[in-house]
Amino acid sequence: MSEGHKTASGLRWKEFHWQDCIVRITKKKVKNANLRIRPEEPQVIRISIPHAMTYDAGMKLLEQPRIRRWIENYQKKVNEPPAQPRMQNADRMEHVAYYRKRLRELLPGLIRKWEPVLGVRCNKVSIRDTRSQWGSCSIQTRNISISVWLGAFPEECVEYVVVHELTHLLESGHNERFYGLLDQYYPNWRSCREQLKHGVT
Ligand SMILES: [Zn+2]
Secondary structure, three states: OOOOEEOOOOOEEEEEEEOOEEEEEEEEOOOOOEEEEEOOEEEEEEEEEEOOOOHHHHHHHHHOHHHHHHHHHHHHHHHOOOOOOOOOHHHHHHHHHHHHHHHHHHHHHHHHHHHHHHOOOOOEEEEEOOOOOOEEEEOOOOEEEEEHHHHHOOHHHHHHHHHHHHHOOOOOOOOHHHHHHHHHHOOOHHHHHHHHHHOOO
């Protein structure tokens, strides 16, 4: 858990880590707890709870199967890479193999390049056949995982995802500091993010 932060409206939230997500719990004048995710920050789960409720009880909400399913479906939908033309199985495997090979060639150099720049150490990078997100970073283990489908994009986009995930080792949240660091180290990140969103290859 991190320090409480002040939101624009002066409310405080507390930040927790849950799976690959950041959970921000704000105590508010609400009757019932409610949960939101913004499409631009699908890894940030925002929960408002009544003042009488504890933060622990807020985190417990995430154990409810119904809520879990809702979060998973939401993140899948938002992060889905642009639809690929329907591929026959063999075709698909060929693509995956090609992307994987390309990423295996690109990633080690990018990690080596960016670790000293950002002053972080990443433990392990794995490539996964996942469509739910381009990359993720576990702050506890310092492991980074990259979607094999990122291999379909220009190198600058691959680099952006690497810098993004490594930056999480400095700042876990998608907050002002995080985007400030991206602006400082990889000013091109917005255009890369757009490409990843719209599938311009
Ligand atoms: Zn992130």
